[in-house]
Structure formats: structure tokens, C-alpha cells
Amino acid sequence: MTRKRPSRLHHIAGIGVDRMGAIADISGKDFLRLENLDVDIPPDPEAVERTRKAAAHDDDNSYLPFIGQAHLRDVAARHVSDLSGVPYSGERNCVISAGGLSGILNALLATIEVGDEVIVTDPTYAGLINRVRLAGGVPKFVPFAFTPGGEWRLDRDALRAAIGPKVTAMLLMSPSMPSGGYLDAGDWDLVASLCVANDLLLILDTAMERLVYDNRPLIHPAGLPGMAARTITIGSSAKELRMIGWRVGWTVAPEAFMPDLIAVSLANVVVPVGIAQDAAAIALERSRTTLAPYVAELQARRDTVLEELKDLPAGVPGGGWSLLLRVSDFDIDGETMSQRLLEEGVCATAMRGWGERHGAQYIRFVYANEPVPRLKLLGERVRRALRL
Template sequence: MTAARGRLSRRVSGIGAMELAGLMRLAHDVGAIDIALGIPPGDPPAAAIEAATAALTSAQNQYAPPEGLLSLRQLIAAELLRTRGVAVDPVDEITVTCGATEGVLAAVLAVTDPGDEVILPEPFYENYPGVIGLTGAVHRPVPLAGRDWRLDLDAVRAAITGRTRAVLLNTPHNPTGRAFDQAEVSGLLELCVEHDLVLITDEVYERYVYDGRTHVSPLGMPGTADHVIAVGSLSKSLHMSGWRVGYCVASPELTAGIRRVHERTTVGAARPLQQGVSAVGAADFIDDRALFQERRDHLVAYLETLGFDVRMPEGGWFVLAGSSGLAARSDKLVAELVETAGVLLAPGTSFFADRADGLNWVRTTFVRDRERTVEALERMRRFLTVTEQSN
């Protein structure tokens, strides 16, 4: 009898299981404190919950238009204008997706053919290689440069081949915490225009930049509309990560392609949840920056006392901490922390094409409950102290 895996497509067989998923199951079994996943504190705005509940109980449970409710697209357009000063047509330039992950998948499918290449700055969000692989395209990692994790435009240029069709950039960046600056983003976009590529930006943490910085997006940069697909999410700033409401913003031509993909994958996002989000106002978008900046500072300082090498994140929700000064490789360290100390971190191996490049890194988040985070860090201290004494 043919082995079951022989029935799988090559593109699926080539995608490994997410490392963090397995650790999460183990963490659940042992009751570990999770400081790996970025889950926002609190609940969605009351207006969103009330409107979604009303939709569920008033016969609004059938399909919404595949591109998303116009009221929601108008809300997204209004927020882009209010927060960035970018004018977007909600009718022809916005598509509501089932979270930002589907948005990235739809964007890559819309602009690549099997065998095409997508340049991916490394380290990268763990989902990206699998998303690109599912499309039949190939990810081409380009390392960020130096301890400051800067975007190396010369390295990007050198990585462009005749098969390159897109660049996928996450900013603010998961896992490093970089908020790429004007020179980096505009320089990357210039390369894309020069080589007729599409710059796909995942901007789910756009509202989370710290120390007075401003989020920089290629969206709205003059003369480049046909080279940009911006992917966003309402999960973070509205504390509704489980609602899975994201969106893509692009020129009408690119949007038409994205919608054709979207219609043949999920058809559309859940109507009652779209109704809920449509009910929020500008004041309902939760500004957690001051709170998260304070938690970031505390986490970074504490990790440094434990022997981790940490660069202060400029944005996002995560810290990528160097663990080379500790005794164990990060994959072993993370497993032992779950099993022995009851603390869940993300292994750095998840964020690099070559796992070996991630063996000296771990990722943790600073947006979880403060008291539980402190308890997790204390558990880590006790574990590392015992480990050091036994070596």
C-alpha cells in the first residue's frame, strides 16, 4: 500500500510543521506560562461585540460580498486617511480577508506563478515560507544586516533574478522588532519599481511603534501604486485576534487579482464579525503603545540580567533575544524551559531558512499579562541558575 505521505502534493510535503505549535501542545499539557505568542490584553470594543451579536440574532448570517462589507471597507479607508494621510478608494482598492495571513497568501498568489521567486528578509515570520510554498513560488531569503537588523538594499538587489516577482516585507518586523525607516522602505520600493516587482508589506503592527517613531509604509508613495500591496489587520488594535478580519490595499488592477484569489479560497470573511467591526469609531481603536513600551523596557532589562543579548525593539510586540551566552542551544533551551521551568518561548530556529542560523536566538513577547510575565521570568532565572551550577 502506498504510504499516506505519497498522496500529498510536493508543495505540501515540503512544508514542515510549525515548531511553535508542537511546543504549545506540550506547554498546555504541563501548564506552562506562555510568553511566546503575541495575544493582546482585554476584549474587543463593546460596540464591536454588540454589533456582531446583533447581527447574529437579526438574520445577518449569510454571505457578505466577497470583497467585504462596504461599510467596513469605508472604515478601513477612513482609518488609513486619519492615521497615515493616505487616500484609498474603498470600492476598488480594499479587500477584506480572513486575517492578514490569508491576505498575504492572496497577494502572493495574485502576482506569482509556480517557480517564481519571492525575496524574503531574514529572519522572517514563521508562516511566510509555508505561505509562499503553497503558491508554488520559492522564497529567497536575504539576511538583515548587522546587530541592528537593517534592510540591506545591496543584498536585495543582488538577490533579484529573472524569476523574481515580489518582495515580502513585514514592518514593524516580527521577530526582530525593527520599524524600517524611510530610507529603507523607499529604497526597497525604488528597487521594486526598477525591476518591475511588487512589494507586499505585512503591516499588522503599524500602530505599535515606540520612542516617538512613525510607521513608514510604501502605501501612498508617489508613482508606485502598481507596485504595492499593503496587508493589514484589525486584530491587534481592536484586541480581536480570534476574529480573523484582515485586509489588502492595492491599486484597482492588483485588487482585481487579489479578489479573484480571495473568492476561490475563503469566498469572504464572516459577515457578523464584519458587521461588528464596522460599528467601531476612531475612539475605539486601542492605543496600547505607552503600556507596551513600558512592558518592553521591563522585559528587555530582565532578559539582559539573565544573560541574553537583546536589541531594543522599535516596534511590534516581540523581542528576539540572543542566547549564545547561555549553555544550551536555543532549541534545546526552549524545550527544557517548557518541560522543567514551565515557560514557553519561541525557538529562533523557526525564523531562519537554515535552522542552524537560529540556534542562538529565542523570541518572546512583551504584551502579555505583566504579573504572569514576571512569574515566567523568575522561573527562567531559577532554571538558568540551576543549569549553570550543574555545569
């Protein structure tokens, strides 16, 4: 049977992680697993135990409530309120989704018209770019950039210049994936002023919001002047709570957006995973005190990778799980580097499709799934792959 491919898929990019992971799994070789977005640090044991109990609990084996269990909605709303200073209610301002990315797509479908332009950073996770396109939007890229050995910086002039008549929203993440780029107070002040002056929506991906290094402050832009009414916050249990397989996310938004967000949620996944929700609520509540050692471990891993890549053109992440090495400085692209690294026992993902100007020239190293002693094997292997 021949069938025309739907036009909405013409610009959908693969993320590469699944292909690289399959190669490593099939080979049986002891690769340094730096290709994926898993984490080897287990979730909160109380959340795991609550999940076990939920599997045998009839109320958790249910379609209801369609918009998410009340406890998790209350906890998620309070969590966002605590970070932003904006008063939110679980009953009036929160809907639960089957993971953070499902919540992102729901927010886009509920707010973006076909042809609307949505500002994203360059580079940005291909999964976010794909969801803008699936919703009928057009990604408009604003560069992050770095000098070798330096941090990623938002190009503020480019952000100002990106504003145009078709732009209706920004979809931002800090720390950003895959770069670990961090938006500082001046960046967020500019974002807020542009959103308010141009009546733009901010869709905020907070999957890694608290995974920040070097004592950087956590800035939640919903609390900035004029932003409470125009910010939709999407959270996730995957990165901060290390509950990847639970597939739980939450959307916290002004009450005016909730009917459409709920309508799209019901038309899409219908209901999030019942046996996972209360466990996520417990982990989120407990993370106020349990998160710090986890962040410290991630920072130690980042520092180890940076030391291993010393004097190579790597951007310094301000947070998150991963960093990028610019291999175009050595006259190769990320795909070539990925293949060379496989020969050296390193599984890492190329970045084609993860940006407009920034993408193909990078290889990404995710350091969340390998401990410090193993990460100390990276530098020699990278230099061999670069033919240094």
C-alpha cells in the same frame, strides 16, 4: 493507504506555537505564557457589543456580499489612505478576507508565478514563508541583524544584492514578526527605489504597522514615489485591534489588481465571517483614539522584558509583540532552550524554520499576553535555563 506527499509541502515549516501551547494547557502548571500570539488586553467594548448584536441579525448571517460588507471596505480603504496619502475607495480598491494571513495568501496566489522569488527578511514569521511556498514562490532572505542590546537593522547591501532576474516581489512587514525589527525611512526609500527600478511588487503586511515604540514615525511605503501602483496592503483585526478570534482582514490595492484578488478570494475562503465585519469596522474607526494606551502598555512590557534580559544577547524591538534572545551564544539552540524553560515555568517557542541564517539560534518571547508584574519573573528563570 500510502500516498506520496505533495511536493508543495516539502519545505513547509511548523510554527511551533501550537505544540508549545498544548504542552502548557495540558500541564495545568502556572507557566509564564510567552509562546503565543494572543493578547490579554480585551478588544474595544463597542466592537464586542456589535458582534453580539450581529449574531442575531439576519443580514450579518449571510454569504453576501462575497467580497465583504461595504462599511468595512470603506473604513479599511480610508484607513490605508489616511496612513499612506494614497486615495483608495472601498468600492474599487478593497476586498475583505478571513484574517490577514488569508489575505497574504490570496495576494501571493493572485500575483506570483511558480518559481518566482519573493524577498522576505531573515528572520520572518514562518507562516509568511510557508505561504510564499504554497503559492509556488521561492523565499529569498535578506538579513535583519542586531548587536546585543541593540535594535534590529536591515542589511541594505544584502537587499541590493538580492535583486535578480527571478525576483518579482517583496513581502515585508514593519514592525516585523518575530523580531520587532522596524524599517526606517532610509530602509523604505531603498525598498521603493529597488521596486521601481526593477518593476517589483510590494506585498505589505501591516498587521502591526501602528504598534511602534519610542515615538517612531509610521511610514506607509505606498505613499513613496512610484509605489502607489505597485503596493498591495494587507491589514488585520488581530494584532492592532486585539480581535484575534474574529478572523477579519482587508486587502487594499490598485484597481488593476482587484479582479485577480477577488477571483482568488472567491476561490479560496469565498466569504469572510459575516458577524465579525461591522465590529471590525467600528474598532478600526475607533482605534484612531483608542490605540495609544494599548501601545504604551506593550512598550512597558517590552521594556520590562529587556530589563529582565539585561546583559543577555536580545535584539531590541522597535514595535510589535515579541522579541528574540540569541541562545546560540551559550552553545545551545532554541529547541534546547525551550525545553529548559518549560522546566523553569516559562513557555516559549523556538525559531527553527523562521529564517535561513536566523532561526534555530533563537528563542522567542511574546510579551502581549502577560502583564508587567508577571514579566518581572522572567529574568531569573531565563538565567537558570541558561545555567548562569
